[in-house]
Amino acid sequence: MDTGTGNLYLAFAEREARGNSAIYQELAERVAGDTELLGLLGELPVPKRQPNLLFGAVRHLGGPVAEGWPTFRDWAATRWAEVSATMLERRTQTNEAGRCATLLPLLASLPQPLALIEVGASAGLCLYPDRYRYRYRYVSEGESGAAVEEFGADGSPVTLECAVSGPVPMVDFLRERLPEVVWRAGIDLNPLDVRAEEDMRWLESLVWPEQTHRLERLRGAVQVARTEPPLLTRGDLNATVRELVAQAPAGATPVVFHSAVLAYLPPEAREEFAATMRELPGHWISNEAIAVLPTVAERLPAQAPARSGLFALALDEQPVAYTGPHGQSLDWFTGV
Ligand SMILES: C[S@@+](CC[C@H](N)C(=O)[O-])C[C@H]1O[C@@H](n2cnc3c(N)ncnc32)[C@H](O)[C@@H]1O
Structure with missing residues (x-):
């Protein structure tokens, strides 16, 4: 029995799937106790054994995930050659346009216009903050809800919902004018092409089964990006970021940003970046799990957030807010 992989699936069930996907929670718990599947997973390189990759691969191939454990298990074991080939070929590259709701106030606070450079861009759906609509719902600790503010690109197929607390700056400004983006570029080890049906089907397979609102958001964002596909470079972010920043048009503020990316790098590569x-030149916006960038983590307010799984949003290493990992919340710090 491969206890390492089993523990990975149990940890996923408990820490990530519980409360978010009853389907994936059950599947992950059952995989953790299945000697045959653990043996098959154990033949893959360690980074390729991830639950998200297994479940995404089965769905990408048209397999069942919502019909219960025996159906899933039989399908995955019988079709293992295809499942494992897909796991080896693909990566977990979930692209969440919702994160633009948390990046927007910082982007609006910088000298306009902007040249956006996203490292770890996946398909580049976070490069369109000026093309989405936003619905900010103001909440305070202990209250269920308050005022709602909606603004953004007229006629956009995407409206990003975000629960906001604290003194978020620039909201008056945002009501009148979104950030002006004159250049959109990105880097990824494996850039996905919004014009390629197979790539977009893969992104859809990575959205968890119960999260239909995220699927709709993804489809809308792909529609937006297809009208003006971003310039995406294949490569490692450390090897290519300088070159890409050097290509930014004169007169625009270069802004390098990333979300849910640096955790994939070893600590020395994060430090190099x-x-x-x-x-x-320009500015650097990071939106990563709290411990990922030590210089940001050490400047965070002493009080730990009540909710787990939050990201820290920072401008040039100065933290400004905690954010929901999919952009669903923005808790701005006082005094920044
Ligand atoms: C979880 S996805 C996040 C995508 C996007 N930033 C977002 O917020 O929706 C992480 C992405 O980072 C990319 N990535 C991981 N390590 C990388 C590296 N060293 N250089 C470039 N891209 C990398 C992966 O290929 C993947 O597309």
Whole structure:
């Protein structure tokens, strides 16, 4: 029995799926106790054994995930050659346009116009903050809801919902004018092409089964990106970011940003990236799990957030807010 992989699936069931996907929670718990499937997973390289990759691969191939454990298990074991080939070929690259709701106030606070450079861009759906609509719902600790503010690009097929607390700056400004983006570029180890049906089917397979609102958002964002596909470069972010920033048009503020990316890098590669960012012109926005960037983590307010799984949003290493990992919340710090 491969206890390492089993524990990975149990941890996923408990920490990630519980409360978000009853389907994936059950499947992950059952995989963790299935000697045959654990053996098959154990033949893959360690980074390829992830639950999200297994479940995404089965769905991508048209397999069942919502019909209960025995159906899933039989299908996955019988079709293992195709499932494992898909897991080896693909990566977990969930692209969440919803994160634009948390990036927007910072982007609006910078000198306009902007040249956006996203590292770890996936298909680049976070490069369109000026093309979406936003619905900010103001909440305070202990209250269920308050005022709602809606603004953004007229006629956009995407409206991003975000629960906001604290003194978020620039909201008056945002009502009148969104950030002006004159250049959209990105880097990814494996850029996905919004014009390629197979790539977009893969992104859809990565959205958890019960999260139909995220699927609708993804489809809308793909529609937006297809009208003006971003410039995406294949490569490692450390190897390519300088070159891409150098290509930004004169007269625009270069803004390098990333969300849910640096956790995939070993600590020394994160430090190399941070050192590069300190040297490059323009600004650096990071939106990553709290412990991922030590210089941001050490400047966070002492009080830990009540909710788990939050990201820290920072401008040039100065933290400004905690954010929901999919952009569903923005808790701005006082005094920044
Ligand atoms: C979880 S996705 C997040 C995508 C996007 N930033 C978002 O917020 O929706 C992480 C992406 O980072 C990319 N990535 C991971 N390590 C990378 C590296 N060293 N250089 C470039 N891209 C990388 C992956 O291929 C993947 O597309």
